[in-house]
Amino acid sequence: MKVFRAIDTAASGLTAHRVMMDVISENLANVNTTRTPEGGPYRRKVPVFSEALSQAGVEVREIAQDETPPRLQYEPGHPDADERGYVAYPNVSVVREMADMMAASRAYEANLETVKSAKSMWESAIDLLKG
Amino acid sequence: MIDHLWEVQKMAVAGLSKRFQAVSENLANINTPGYQRKEVLFEEALRKAAGLTQEEENRLPLARSGEDEKETGEGMSTRPPFAPVETRVTDEEYRLDGNNVDPEIEMAKLAETRLAYNATMRLMAKRAEMLRIAMGGR
Numbered sequence: 001m002k003v004f005r006a007i008d009t010a011a012s013g014l015t016a017h018r019v020m021m022d023v024i025s026e027n028l029a030n031v032n033t034t035r036t037p038e039g040g041p042y043r044r045k046v047p048v049f050s051e052a053l054s055q056a057g058v059e060v061r062e063i064a065q066d067e068t069p070p071r072l073q074y075e076p077g078h079p080d081a082d083e084r085g086y087v088a089y090p091n092v093s094v095v096r097e098m099a100d101m102m103a104a105s106r107a108y109e110a111n112l113e114t115v116k117s118a119k120s121m122w123e124s125a126i127d128l129l130k131g
Numbered sequence: 132m133i134d135h136l137w138e139v140q141k142m143a144v145a146g147l148s149k150r151f152q153a154v155s156e157n158l159a160n161i162n163t164p165g166y167q168r169k170e171v172l173f174e175e176a177l178r179k180a181a182g183l184t185q186e187e188e189n190r191l192p193l194a195r196s197g198e199d200e201k202e203t204g205e206g207m208s209t210r211p212p213f214a215p216v217e218t219r220v221t222d223e224e225y226r227l228d229g230n231n232v233d234p235e236i237e238m239a240k241l242a243e244t245r246l247a248y249n250a251t252m253r254l255m256a257k258r259a260e261m262l263r264i265a266m267g268g269r
Binding site for chain 2: 005006007009010012013016017020049050051056057058103104106107110111113114117118120121124125127128130
């Protein structure tokens with residue numbers, strides 16, 4: 001049934017945008033993290049979406065790293081400062097993360113609306129049996 | 132009971148649910164770079180499958196009492212089968228990342244498709260109910 005498949009498709013959209021929100025919150029939480037297990041400052045993470053051809057919908061292909069250089073700030077007293085007194089802070093921009101967060105939450109709402117519509121359509125199809 | 136109108140309604144519902152599926156895929160891929168939106172066209176196919184010509188526009192022939200069965204239900208089998216067409220819209224630019232899903236249009240299409248589907252289903256339910264009453268099997 002196409003209406004049921006539409007619920008699965010919308011669910012894939014919901015999952016993808018939930019992952020996007022998780023990644024954004026991780027980026028925001030680490031906006032000032034200068035130490036990571038891999039060494040160096042935290043690097044911004046980006047979810048990579050691709051169209052899922054097998055089951056019609058969207059899938060998160062990978063969570064990639066933003067390779068742009070870290071932002072340098074002059075703070076000679078900081079324990080992670082280099083010999084010139086600069087501290088490498090993560091390449092996370094709070095404004096951009098906020099904008100991405102809005103896009104993700106709007107897309108989440110749109111997919112939720114699809115689920116609601118599919119539910120109402122399915123109910124009206126069931127009414128055909130009730131008569 | 133399986134008359135012309137019932138068959139046409141069945142095809143309309145099939146076309147609408149296919150369109151709904153396309154809209155849901157578009158909405159799921161709203162943030163996928165390079166995604167090209169899907170569009171389902173079925174009105175023309177429905178008109179052809181229902182055996183309507185341009186002059187008749189969208190008017191279905193009325194069922195008449197005493198008419199031969201062949202004229203109503205079985206006439207459908209000689210017409211072309213109903214085949215909604217799903218296309219990819221490739222010639223539209225909407226966003227810099229190559230994605231051409233417009234959320235407002237998709238939401239409007241979603242609501243429109245849902246309403247048309249529910250309306251058709253309700254009509255079919257009413258007809259089934261009428262037949263049930265006529266059969267005395269309430």
